[in-house]
Structures are given as C-alpha cells and as structure tokens.
Amino acid sequence: MIYDFFYNLTGSVIISGTVVALLPLFAFILPFALFAVLLERKVAGHMQDRLGPMRVGYHGILQTVADIIKLIQKEDIIAKDNDKLFFNIAPVLTFAGSYAAFAVIPFSSIFLGADIDLGIFYVIAVTGLVVAGILMAGWASNNKYSLLGAMRSAAQIVSYEIPTILIVLSIVMLTGTMSLYDLSENQTAYFWNWNIFGGPNLDIQKFLLIPFMLIGFIIIYISTLAEVNRTPFDIPEAESELVSGYHTEYSGMKFAMFFLAEYANMFAVSAILVILFFGGYQSPLGYLGNTLNIPWLIPIEQFFWFIFKGIFFVFVQMWLRWTLPRLRVDQLMTASWKYLIPIAFVNLLIIGVISLI
Amino acid sequence: MSVRTEEMVLNMGPQHPSTHGVLRLELTLDGEIITKVVPHIGYLHRCFEKHCEVMTYPQIIPYTDRMDYLAAMGNEFGYVIAVEKLLGIQVPERVEYIRVIMAELQRIASHLVAIGTYGADIGAFTPFLYCFRDRERILNLFEITCGARLLYNYIWIGGLSHDLHPDFIRLTKEFIREFKPNLKELNNLLTFNKIFIDRTANVGILPLETAINFGITGPMLRASGLKWDLRKDDTYSVYNKFDFNIPVGDGRMGTVGDSWDRYFVRVLEMEESLKIIEQAIEQIPDGDVTAAIPKRIKPPVGHIYSRVENPRGELGYFIISDGSTSPFRVKVRAPSFVNLQIMDELCRGHLVADVIAILGSVDIVLGEVDR
C-alpha cells in the first residue's frame, strides 16, 4: 500500500498521511480535470464538425490552463442578498464530496488511499455530500433559477441513488465483499474474469450471469450519469431552461470549484463502474511486467489500465451528452421510479437466484 | 395543519438563452407548474411603420429585410408583390421563377434555424450546428447571387437587383443532392429520438378551433391539422405551376397539434421546398430581370392588403398610398406577432421546461414581433 511506502520512507504518520491524502488531488484530479475539460471541448467540437479550441498551444492543448488562469484572476462576485456563509461553503462542500470518494479508489494494487472494508458503501455515502453542496448553492444564491435547479438536483440525486445501490448490492451479493480493492483483485488475470462477463468462476453460473450483468451495467451507467448531472439528466444545470441552475451566481474560483467537482465526479463514477464491472485496474490481456519479469512495471501498467478504462467511460458520457436532448423533470423521475428501479430489483432477484445455483 | 403557499413570479428573459431574442415572459408558477404566462414584447421595436411613412417605396425594401431577419427574402417578396399590385406591373416570367427559388431556399434556411434552435432548447446542441452547417450553404448561394448573406435587398419592385450567377444552378443542384442525406441524418439524430419525442409530443396541444380563432398561420396552423397554405390556397407568383404537397400534422407521436407535430411539419416542408426548387430550376425561362423595373414609383391612390406564405406564417402588408412617392401607411401583419399571442393558452398547466419546448415550436423571430 502506498501509505506503508511513505511511512517507511518518512517514519511519520502525519507526513505520510498528508501525502497520501493530497496525492490523488495533485497527481490525478487536477491534471485529469484539465485534460477532461479539453477532451470534452474537443469531442464536442469534432462531433459537431467543428475543431474546438485551436489557439492556445498546439490544437489548443493549453486552453484549459489559460481558462484556469482566467478564472483565478476573476473577481469573486457575491451579490448583496446572497446568504454569505452558505454561499461560500457550498463550492467547498461539493468539491469535498466528490474528492472524498477518491480516498478509497484503487488506482493500482499499491496506489490506494485507504483499503477500508466498506469501500463501496463509503463512496455512496460521501458522494451524497454533493447534494448538500448543490442545495446550499441554490438556496444561498437567492436566485429563483438557482433554487429551482437545486431542488431538481436534490430530487434527482436522491431518486437515482436507489437503482445505483440496487445494482451495487447485486455485485456485492455475488462477490461477498464491499472492499473496492478486493473487488478489483477478484477479477484478476484476463478480461473474461471481469464481472461483466460473469466473474472469475468458470461454471454454468458465469454464463447465466452475463445478460443480467449487462442489464445491471446499463442501469448503473444511466443512474450514475444522472448522479453527476450529465446530459440527458442535466436538468439541474439545464442551460437553456434555468440558465445555469445552481451555479448561475458563482464566478471565479468558486465556479471553478463546481467545475472541478463535476469533472472529478465524472471520473469517480466511471472508476466505480470500472471496479464493479470491468476488472478495476486489472489488465485485460495479462501484464507485460509478468512476461518480462519486471515486478515494478505491474503497478504502472495497472495504473495505466485503470485510467484508460475510466477515461473511456468518461468519453462515453461526453458522447452521450453531445448526442441526446435533455429529459424533463417529471420524465426523469419516471425513468428512475418506473423503469430503472423495478428492472434493477428484478435483476437483483435473478442474480440472487443464479448465485444460489 | 395548513401550509401557506404562494405563487412565484419568474421572469424569463429579456436575457435568457431560450427566448430567441429579447422576449420577456412573465411566468406565474405554482411550484413548477405554469398558471399564467404574460409575454412582454417591444424590446426590439425599431419603428418600421413610422419609417415607411417618410421613405420612398424602393427604400423600404432594406427595412423589410430586417423584420424577419431569418427569412429576409420572404419579407421582400411580400412587400414587392403588394407594391406591384398597387402599381399594376406585370413582371417577367424569369423574375417570378427566381423569386420563387429564392423564397423557397430561404424557407429551408429559416426552418433549419427553427429546427436547430429547437433542438438546442431541448438540450441537444449538436443538431443545432448541423443545421447551421447546411444553412451556411444556402447563405453562400445567396451571397454569390446578390452579395449579401443575411439582408439581401435582392427582390426589387418589378424585378431583381441581379440576375442569377452563372454558377447558381449548378451549386443549387449540388446543395439539394447533398442536403437530402443530411436531412435523414437529422431525423435519426433528433426527430425520432425517444427523449426528444417524450419532451415534445403531447406538449402544448393546439386544437384547430383555437388556432383559427387566434389567427395562427403557417406551420403552426398546419400542424393543427388544417391544409392551409397561401402558396396553394391564395396562390401568388408562379406557385400554381409547381407540384408539391402541404404537410399537415397527423399526431403521429401524440395528439394532433402538439409541439412535435409543429416541429415535424417544418421538417416535411423543407422536403417540399426542395421539390419546388428542383422543378423551378428545370423550368426556369430566359429573360431580362431588370426590364420591368419602373423608373419612378408613384402608385395611384388606394389601399391593398397583400400576403405571402412566409416560413413563419402569413406575412401581410397593408399599404395605403396617397399618390406620392412614399406610402401613407404601411401595416405589417407579422406572423410571429400573431402566433406569439397563443403562449398563455398553450403553456398553462405545463412545467417550466415545457415553456421552452412550446416557445421553440412556435418559432418566433423577435425582429418581426416588435418590428
């Protein structure tokens, strides 16, 4: 584990703890957010027969850096009637919620903040903080559009957590563990051992599970999409209806915090999906480190595979965003309560029965 | 225990991404349900009718362009027909054909904007840019013909400012050929998308009786199920020489006269316009386009109401002439102005998100509403 590595290096609990806590932020989230924003704009551009940012650097690779510099320089506007306390806390809370999830995400077999037994449970719990942040932002903005956005957001996230949890439950039921590290380790070796292909056991159960795993994956993908407020579920932001929803009144760094939280969240849910269904950091084709007999190469490869899979699902999120229209608020609830939750329930039951065989 | 509740007044606009300009809608909300919509217009009022009283007849043409700036050719066409009727001029055949081609190209361009922005209102941004890509090609056609891309001043009283560019026919055929698959792609991406249908079908249903009583015209009226198109029913220019259908709403995805029907009628109309252009290009006669332009435009005393089918509906010009070189009074019956009145009727009982969907399907241009 990475903590032990730093502990052995420094011998201090505080230093190694701090390093481990900040490592995902600086080693991963910030570069990822910079990259993801650029990716989003490039993907959007090319899908729409445009080019996207082209001015800053080669094909605009430094565009997001320039944007961040611009955002830092911007005046921090707080309107007169805003609720100052909540207005200031909200972006921090939102970011904290999405950042806390990274504590238990295993980037590779050694790069893991904390291997707690209730990993997946913890992730679901802390991402709930994001709702509180958004509600606070909407309320404190003292803006009708923001408030509507925040209310919608709360209703949406609460109702979409249920199908997510039901699918997570079916996986937990099958594997018997809630630790994300154990979940990843279970699906080792080759890609047919991944949960989406029925898990590592080679028997009749595996083949029976494949269709239901697929259904489960689609459901959890849709509901996590809703949890991170991406199109077609971006009604809390709904640019063309609510202008920008809960972050209409924010500017400068506070807006950047929301922005960062959104992209961190996008990766966080993709990472959870990867861990639950696509073997976590495991390589689909075996490790180069094993064949070449270089043991230290394996964690690096694992890190690469994890990021690759995660970014692939982030890309699919973007792809969907630039393809689909947005649902209406009541249709969003319908989709969750009438379609996703019953199907997830039935799926859970069937997986339970299969696991008994 | 009773909880005190009160209605919330929400101002949508004048600065809002989805009001298509500077329209302000005063929404009264019960939760997220609309109980009342009051449109406030006039933010873009440019005194068109007052200007007309001090200008000569040809000078008014650039001003008509600026009313419905997405369908400038149609505006000129309507005005010019009205003045020609007052003057009693017969224009050459070639001029009529070119005017029809231009008006139909403009109709496609205008509907592309309507469809694209409608998609953007619903949340799909990509179709918007695909539509603009195709519209750009139509604007290029206009540009080679008259030099301007948006406000043309091309159709003149008695003729046209320029003849067609030698390349025009070839480029138009090329455009038609390449536009047809794009239209199919647009249907795949947006029109038949389940989410889009859910958002628009059964939203803002406009029954035919109400539509006629409110004076609704154009694609909105046709979506409510009435086959009423001035190109056929009160034919002008050479439209009677072409074979085309009038698409009407059939309630395929929901009820007749819902937002989806209004949207889909526009898609179908683009196909019909392509048909008209194809026929017109084949039949276009030779001739001089500037021959019939009168040197001095001084209509006799009288008044005339003349109307054409603009992309947004019936565009009428009521011109009173007092025998001088400038009109005594010009009243424009702008289709968007009349169609916008229906907002309250359509929106009541729907959600805030539906206001966007309904407003987009009414397809207003504020330049025309406020004139």
Place this chain on the structure above:
Amino acid sequence: MKQYFNNIFTALVTILVGMKVTLRHLFTPSVTIQYPDVKLPLPERERNRLYVNMDDCIGCDQCARACPVNCIEIETVKSVPGEDLGKTSNGKKKALWVTKFTIDFAKCCYCQLCVFPCPTECIYMTDVYEFSEYDRNNLIYNFSTLTPEERRQKLENLEIYNQEKESKKGVS
C-alpha cells in the same frame, strides 16, 4: 406492459442510432475554418465597404437621395467659369466641386441602393469587410479630395464670382 417494453426498446435503439451519427461525425473533417488565418474567397458580387472614386464623381447627389438611412452626405460648390474640373472616365463633364463627401459606415446598411443610380459608376462596393474601430467617429469616411483650405477657397471663388455677376447685373 407491451408499451412498457416498447418504450425501453425504442429509447435504447434511438439513442444508439443517434450515437452512431455523432460517432461518424467525430471522424469527418470539420467544416469550419480558422478565421483570421484562413479566409474564404469572396464572391464577385460581394457587398462590403463602399468606395467612392472621386475622380469620376460629378456631385449629382443621387446616391445620397437613394440611401434609405441617410449615411451619405454630399456638399457641392458650383465651379466658376474658367475653372477646369476635368472629365470623368466615361466622358461626362464635371461642373461641381465636391467639397464634402462623407459616408458614415456606422449607419450604412450595405443595401447597395446607392450604387445603381450613379451615372458615372464612381461609387461601388469593395471586398473590404474588416474595418472595425474603437471610436464611432472613425467610421465616418471622408472621400472628398479637397482640403478644408481648398474648400474655403472654392467657396470664396464662387462668392466673388456671384458678387461680380451681381454687380455686372446692377451696372447693366
């Protein structure tokens, strides 16, 4: 129940169809250009900034009268006998000093109505379309070739000539 599964099915199918469309566009070349670096060629009938060839202008004021927004201002002074103003390129004799010829491009609506009535074809539209300014007054273009001193002189000439004519009349 049939409706229920039909909804799920159509939703998934139409979403996949849409995704196919956007994926195909991801790999088609873009239609936009990098504007200041790349510029589209302009068609020959392009209508952009007006230009007045003052050598040919006879000061007939027809363009100013045709303008619907009154953005052209022309002031002329009659020439006195003996002054040779030259001829325009199509052989018309000039008889007026054009002491002022300004076009306010902030007002101009690029309708081309001024171009057609010109008898000597000296006012026409060019292909210059990038001429934004920080100050609105800079958009008032002065085309007159006469300096203010010359203008004053022409006015004086005319006045002197008129006075002479008056006095001659008085004498006779």
Place this chain on the structure above:
Amino acid sequence: MKSLEEIVEILKNNLPDVVLEAHSEIKFEPFILIPSDKIDKVCLFLRDNPELYFDSLVNLSAVDDFNGQKIKDEQGNEIMTGGTMSVYYHLESIKFRHKLLLKVTTERDDPIVNSVVTVWNSANWHEREAFDLFGIKFNNHPDLRRILMPYDWEFGHPLRKDYQNPEFYQGMKVPY
C-alpha cells in the same frame, strides 16, 4: 364564395339597425363602412352566420387619416385637430374562401371603437398595438396596455402623423 353585394344584402337583412355603407368603387379592395359602436355586433354576426362564417380575422390595422385642421400649438409645432381615424378589419372565411374588408372611422380627437376580442382572440394584440401607436381606445378590451412602446411612455402615440419626439425619456436623450 360570396361577393360583396351578397354579403351586404345578408347584413342588411339581418341587422337592420346598423347603417352600412358599401364602397365598391375603390380600385383594389372594396370595403364596408360600419359605425364604430356597432362593429363588435357586426363581427359577431359575420362570424356566426352559417352562410358567411368569417372565422378568422386576418389583420386589423389602424390608420391616422390626417384630414382635420392643422393648427400650431404653443411650441410652434404643427398639430391637428378634428378629422378621423380609421380601423380596417380584414376578415377571411377559411371554410368558404371568401374575404371581406370592413372599415370603421372614429373621431380623431377622442377615438373610441368597440373591441372585437370577444369575437376573435387574434384581435387582442392588434388592438393593443392600435392603442399603443394611435391612441385608439377599444371598448371592452380585456387588457388594453401599451405593447410595443414602454409601459411608461407618456409622450403620445407615435404613429399619429403629428407626433413629436420627446427630448428626454427617463433622463435619456431621445434623438441620438
């Protein structure tokens, strides 16, 4: 299809108390002149009569006839007293495909016309516009406010021929 004479005949037979004047000598569009306090009644009849069935009001336009006496006011501006204002109603029957033009004239100094909003809803904004730009008051109009001009515009009605621009509006200079 009904001609103007037939329509006038039907109107005269059914509404004997309304004084009608048919002007069919006008070159382009013949019209029927109707007293301004009877227009709503006539319109209701025209809409509901099964033979005529004018179900749609195509256009409503007000006109300042500017035929009164020109006088000078205190500031030396030319204004007009007396004379008339007219309102033109273009009706159309979508069912029978016939059209009709009605005209109403009213006093220019105190123009009052009965509203036809109860007959056709499309008249609502047209009448508001006529009120806004000409100052014609429509009796029984449900919501007679300014529509194109600002609600607090207190300098008259701009489409009147003798309208003078104010110098200042809300502290802003009006002629730019």
